[in-house]
Amino acid sequence: IEDVHTYLQEKQVFSSAESDAVARTKTGEVCGLRKRVGKGFVTALGFAFGYTTDDHLLVYQKIIAFDHIKREAKVSDPDIQFVIRRGKKYSYMFLLNYHNARKTFTVGSRRYSLDPFSCKVIKRK
Structure with missing residues (x-):
């Protein structure tokens, strides 16, 4: 997950295989990962969003894109x-x-x- 900004500097850093990383700190440490669990996947994010919903929506869209899930409806204005x-x-x-x-x-x-x-x-x- 690239270009997700948060004003909250505290991050949980994970020790994980390179292939599991989905988010990184500015210094390149893994702060988000995706792992297979049983028949599905878990995505763990080690950071908070702050107070803007635009950040939340961007992250949700990127996580959903991993599994190629399509939107139920197309609304032309993302706001x-x-x-x-x-x-x-x-x-x-x-x-x-x-x-x-x-x-x-x-x-x-x-x-x-x-x-x-x-x-x-x-x-x-």
């Missing part, structure tokens, strides 16, 4: 957060704009706008 919940008859997509500006974006081929600090719920069969 718009979304959650999908499915029921027996319907699914709901919750779109959230936590920014201090109006956002216009697409979900798939449909265009939406959200005011600052607002949300929208899309119901689908």
